[in-house]
Amino acid sequence: MRGIVKVVEKATGFFNNLLMDISQVQRNHDQMVATREGYTISIIDGDMSQPFPFPANSFDLIVHPESNNWIRDVRHLWRESCRVLKPGGILLAGFANPLLYLFSGDETPADLRVTNKLPYDPIATLSEEALSKMAENSIQFSHSLESQIGGQLEAGLQLTHLLEDVHHEGALAAFTPAFIATRAVKPA
Helix, strand or coil: CHHHHHHHHHHHCCCCCEEEECCHHHHHHHHHHHHHHCCCCEEEECCCCCCCCCCCCCEEEEEECCCHHHCCCHHHHHHHHHHHEEEEEEEEEEEECHHHHCEECCCCHHHCEECCCCCCCHHHHCCHHHHHHHHCCCCCCCCCHHHHHHHHHHCCCEEEEEEEECCCCCHHHHCCCCEEEEEEECCC
16 A cells, blocks of 8 residues: 555645554554655544545545454445545555455365355354453454445445455465555546
């Protein structure tokens, strides 16, 4: 994301960069990177699983890096993104291939075991004890391609490009792309 923002800012000579994140640690890191790279950024505390704190038709571009796995309802995110994009605005989004959540044991291909039902929702499937232990690090969710891609279309966006990224580590790396990126436009 930061690379894209920097390229847009340098190419246009102007760009108002705004970052919304719920994590203070992440906001501090993003401010440090912006300072180091020499671009200005406004940073706000916000939760992408809640209504966005912006009026409709506010943004020309939303860069949404692979972070959907931290929210349970990704369709809400797509509806809010469409709402705050200006007509003709662009959403660049990245998300994890749902297959990454199907398996456990990722040291070698022989270690892979199908252990999770997709889409993966630990709140619905894990015991309170297991969920509490998971929460010490982070609780992650997978989402179906229907909710990731179809959700953008249902929100009113028009998909104009899709690509897969094979760059990742782990036993699945030799078999499937780990990440998917889309470009969608809000109709004018």
